Amino acid sequence: MALTNALESRLGYQLRRASAVMMADLSRELAELDLRPAEVTTLQVIADNADCSQTEVGQALAIKRANMVPIISRLMERGLVERRRIDGRSHALTLTEHGRMVSKDAQERIDRHEARFAELLGAADMAMLFRCLPVIRSAREGDAEF
């Protein structure tokens, strides 16, 4: 028998569950690429911002400096990302030719994945979500870095 669950009326809970469902779907869609969501995400940011630094990518994605390291390392090992010394400290990140191809493939997969949900929800609700979700984020994303 299904249990009563007062949590259903909690925004945070609904968000977690919904997010988990989409993450699972995304992972499935990306499985063949052997790339994790965080890696693909990083790839997209570098694609859109050639010559950005690791820390900058991290800031854009709310990933701490320290956690960017293994992500970039793996993308470099895979020959998807290259970096060029700018400074004694910072590197400029760019996609390799192969990286651009993989990024494009990933893009398409993500588009398919997103389309499934967009269809489910309809344009009006999608618009509403894109209005509301950033409001939630804005509430307290001041935790990032500092």
Next chain:
Amino acid sequence: MALTNALESRLGYQLRRASAVMMADLSRELAELDLRPAEVTTLQVIADNADCSQTEVGQALAIKRANMVPIISRLMERGLVERRRIDGRSHALTLTEHGRMVSKDAQERIDRHEARFAELLGAADMAMLFRCLPVIRSAREGDAEF
């Protein structure tokens, strides 16, 4: 300089970020209780469904059987949950007196946490979110258990 980020127009991405913000806020609110979100959540389900089994709680929360074990163990160690043998295999879970008190405290903390976001969004948007988020979940939560 802020980077371009095409991911901002991805539902999955927005959901992840928004969910992360709320999770962080929740953890902060629950820190003094020394209970993780998953533990509190479990506590609430047991509070609402006396004599349910471990597996049932897991099903309600999309937590696998195996992952319920350490959660319940910890809640029992802390003297918040009791269980009574029903079967050779299953137990009936109930809150102890202390468990009820802690659960009530947690409830209030969660209410405060939720209220902060409800205020930010307004009633109309909250209502829409409670309509849309379950739709996303319903898309593919058939992964659970099997």
Next chain:
DNA sequence: GGCTATTGCTATCCGTGATAGCCGTCTTAA
């Protein structure tokens, strides 16, 4: 009575993310 499903459990792994602290480098202000 035997087969199968169920329940709880162990052990182990993955992915995201956090924290603390090191080191070399750049910047800037006295």
Next chain:
DNA sequence: TTAAGACGGCTATCACGGATAGCAATAGCC
């Protein structure tokens, strides 16, 4: 000009949610 501090990348380690595979005991059913 040099000393102090900010910055960028890095290591190591941990927390947390969640997944998987497989085991043992038990219950339900033909």
